[in-house]
Amino acid sequence: MSSSLSVSAPRRLSRRLAALTAVLVLLAGTVLASLAVGARAIDPAEVWRALTGGPASPEAIATVVGLRLPRTVAGLLVGLCLGLAGAVIQGLTRNPLADPGILGVNAGAAFFVAIAVGVFHIMSPAAYVWFAFAGALAATGAVFLIGSWGSMGSSPARLVLAGMAFGAVLAGVTSIIRLSNRQAFNAMVAWEIGSLSNTTWPVVAGVAPLALVGCLAAAIVARPLGALALGDDLAQALGSRLAVTRLVGVLAITLTAGAATALAGPIGFVGLMAPHVARWLIGPDQPWIMALTAGLAPTVVLAADIAGRVLTPPGELPAATLTAFVGAPVLIGLARRRQARGL
Amino acid sequence: MSRAARRRAALNLTLALIGLLGAVLALGLGDYPLTPAQVVEALVGSDSGFARTVVVEWRAPRVMVALAFGAALATSGALFQSLTRNPLGSPDVIGLSTGSYTGALVAMAWAGSGRLATTSGAIVGGLATAVLVYVLAHRDGVQGFRLIVVGIGVTAMLHAFNLFLLARLREETAMTAAIWGAGSIGLIGWDRALPALAVLAALTPLTVAAAPALRQLELGDDAAGGHGLRVEPARLAILALGAALTAVVTASAGPIAFIALAAPQIAQRLTRSPGTPLLASALLGGLGLLAADLAAQFVLPMAVPTGAVTVVLGGAYLVDLMIREARSDKTAR
DSSP states (O other): OOHHHHTTHHHHHHHHHHHHHHHHHHHHHHHHHHHHOSSSOOOHHHHHHHHHTOSOOHHHHIIIIIIIHHHHHHHHHHHHHHHHHHHHHHHHHTOTTOOTTTTTHHHHHHHHHHHHHHTSOOOOHHHHHHHHHHHHHHHHHHHHHHHTSGGGGGOHHHHHHHHHHHHHHHHHHHHHHHHTOHHHHHHHHHHHTOOSTTOOHHHHHHHHHHHHHHHHHHHHHHHHHHHHTTOHHHHHHTTOOHHHHHHHHHHHHHHHHHHHHHHHSOOOSHHHHHHHHHHHHHOSOHHHHHHHHHHHHHHHHHHHHHHHHHHSTTSOOOHHHHHHHHHHHHHHHHHHHSOOOOO | OOHHHHHHHHHHHHHHHHHHHHHHHHHHOSSSOOOHHHHHHHHHOSOOOHHHIIIIIIIHHHHHHHHHHHHHHHHHHHHHHHHHTSGGGSTTTTTHHHHHHHHHHHHHHHHOSOHHHHHHHHHHHHHHHHHHHHHHHBSSSBOHHHHHHHHHHHHHHHHHHHHHHHHHSOHHHHHHHHHHHHOOOTTOOHHHHHHHHHHHHHHHHHHHHHHHHHHHHHTOHHHHHHTTOOHHHHHHHHHHHHHHHHHHHHHHHOOOOSHHHHHHHHHHHHHTOSSOOHHHHHHHHHHHHHHHHHIIIIISSSOOOHHHHHHHHHHHHHHHHHHHHHHHHHHHO
């Protein structure tokens, strides 16, 4: 690093470590809360015994280990994936407002789920999760393919427009399928709402390996993405291999966004919001932003899920409703705060 | 006349002619098919036979509504996109249609699914969303980009709320609501079409009057101010006009997506003009909705809401245009 920065470097590092520690503590607290809080009130000591294999009532074991544990793990995975997907998309497109949803990932996943339910009559979430995954993969790939033609890759605005146009086409076909098939309609309403309440172990275990590969790819491109933020020419001069960075970046986005959408349905705003909060906390440094995002995003998803369990008894609010209601004001605040330009 | 102006005039004339021919064709299609000659005879002739009933009473409202609503949506989109200088600044992206849907859903959930409740719910919802987005985006005036971001945020909240409401409604009501929410002009007869058409007709001269101010604003706030335009009031008036156009259409037909976004973009590319051409957008919008409605009725094997078709057709055409544009950029290099 240059010498002019070295004076403040130790202080900056300690500030960043403090932020990371605080976020991880917050995340740990949220995980515990997610295991302890629910429609059925269970004593925390009993929850602990159920988790550690101590003497607990079978009812408590069934609730904590059978329901809350997979749900919490799913929430962690979904949050991690959404946050990293958002951070990589924002870095890759140099667009502060990019989000998996904006690039048509959700529309692609919904389209394939509609085909699974409406055409192949696949009704179990464990089976159509793979359709959601494939759809997210296909949509992201297609949007980046359209976006990489000619001069389009260099213009984030066009990439976003391509994502919205393509997503709209898929959404239109989806609505035709669901409106002409009552079965598909009911299944879609349950999936589209974006909730963790139906997660089971087989689904989580099936999606987790792919999700983790995606997170690994995201971690690999963290540093090159930081160089990319300086502009193509400068990044190249600094020795970044642009093509490789882009390829691994797109791979990371498709895997993480696909896994998250497959697990929980379309959950918006986490991928948009978490990297911004991270940047606001520790300044513009891509690897640190991604590390902090990896702690912040799961916290947000789990907190939204917990709040959804307790806010409207006896029913539940889906996590996506709460992330939208927390995330949208953050977005609006960002737009008001500074002279945001681009898109 | 400059070359660009000639090109635009020729395009507008062509679009108008295609629209006219399409309307005659549409009036002849159905379970009781009529040739174009029979349609014209039924329209202008003096006899009051069965053909006249079919054409004037049954099919004409739907065709009129398709042309007028499409034109209104496209005009609204052109106004918003021109003000924000961004294709994403169209009313369906910044939440006006979603707000109308919220209003209608709330009305269906608590006041029953009567037509009056739904319509007024949709109008109130759409206009309230417009006011909310404007107020939230207002800070030393309204800058286009901020308006879009705020709009996307508000849309997301309303969308989440809509899904939540939809999952809470009884199954029958939910299906009705979802069909309304996809946008359909199939069930509109003269009794419902006339009030909406009258309001749209009243808004047309206002749009024509707003066009010069819009052109000045396209040059930038400073230049417009320098020409003696009061920038912020003019912008507010144009936004209100655009919001009203969308609200009227959405209240009668449900949210018909993508015409407002796609028509001005396609018009701009066809006319190769730097700004957003109002007339060409309106003509393309009317034509697009008519085509989508015909496809919904006669091409697809099952009955499908018009709005679902407009999304698919408009989106596909926009993707195609963007790919071709990118290719020609590539060869030009």
